[in-house]
Amino acid sequence: MRRLALALILTLAAGQSVAAPCGDTSRGFETWKAAFAQEAARAGVGQRGLQALAGVRYSQGTIAADRRQTGVRYSLQDFMRIRGVDAIVSGGRKRKAANPAFYASIERIYGVPAGILLAIHGMESGFGSGFGKYHVLSSNATVAYDCRRSDFFSGHLIAALKLVDRGWLDPNAIGAAHGEIGHTQFLAGNVLEYGRDGNGDGRVDLYNLSDAMVSTAHFLRQKGWRPGRPYAEGTRNFRVLNEWNAATVYQQAIAIAAARIDG
Structure with missing residues (x-):
């Protein structure tokens, strides 16, 4: 055991790569965070992102929400009622009528109609009325640390820290339980890959409506959306x-709501 411990110390001292140790309780979180900071630095995260990582805390709320997930088991009718699709349609129509040129310009560029964007916006955040209640970085770090989820969420945490570096994400931003961000609840890696500046301020801020709508349209187009179909x-x-x-x-609820908004 002494030899193994000494070898580990020498490896760390030499600056060699040691994988961040995942866990399933909060007990090892701070140790993981220190190791993950090394991984983040090697991945190109700068000082602002690393400082933000140092301040994150283990989110019991995130873990509780993650462990409660059982998949969607509702019928379509029940799902639409529970998610308030009638209200989404009504709200979507009002927003489209209030700013038709904005949505027409997005469709002209990306080929995604207003109804789809507004149905997603309504479904994900109630048209921006609720972005979530969790600290984005702490939530993302918690599921990146959790052994059940680390393979998927570690990359999104690196991306979130890079967003902090760029000034695209406030270190204290609030989002959904797994670190989803903004009006349409993007994960951080998708912000980096598909995010677009919709208002011309040089930033991609998913808490800004223009950026969120344009980024959502760009995501769908890149995933294979065919304009006019x-x-x-x-x-x-x-x-x-x-x-x-x-x-x-x-998916069914989005398509049905979108058709009613655009109809």
């Missing part, structure tokens, strides 16, 4: 919605 269930565009959310009832 139908999006009802069974079409190619409907299948693209699986890239946004894997639950069939979610």
